[in-house]
Amino acid sequence: MEYCRQKTNAGVMHHSDRGSQYASGKYQEMLSTMEMIASMSGKGECWDNAPTELFFRSLKHEHMHYYRLKTKKDAELCILDYLAYYNSKLSHTTLGYLSPMEFEQQILRKVA
Incomplete structure (x- = not known):
């Protein structure tokens, strides 16, 4: 939603847990295409x-x-x-x- 609303996301941080859906290559590729920075919590944090x-x-x-x-x-x-x-x-x-x-x-x- 934020990507569609702002249209300019270069440098926006997307924080998530370490779930497989967020760690998947496809999801990470999508974030890269939108020029968002992927941020994941540390293991056990x-x-x-x-x-x-x-x-x-x-x-x-x-x-x-x-x-x-x-x-x-x-x-x-x-x-x-x-x-x-x-x-x-x-x-x-x-x-x-x-x-x-x-x-x-x-x-x-x-x-x-």
Whole structure:
């Protein structure tokens, strides 16, 4: 989504765990094509992924839990709905109680 939204990803870091889907040659090739930097947690370093694990917990328990998803498309739309909320409306304490999009806009205004 970020790649399609920004169109300029040179140097953007993509952090993931060491799962086979992220380590696969095809996935790494895709990141390279998008000029993103692949970053993986160290072996046995579970704390690297704590923020991501928290995000997926919230997605599952605070959002998807309330829907009866019958098709893959239903699940995709449900996830996109949550991402839109998470990125544009949900305030984050680590971002000074701003949403990720508000925080990004604030940074871009300072740089301009």
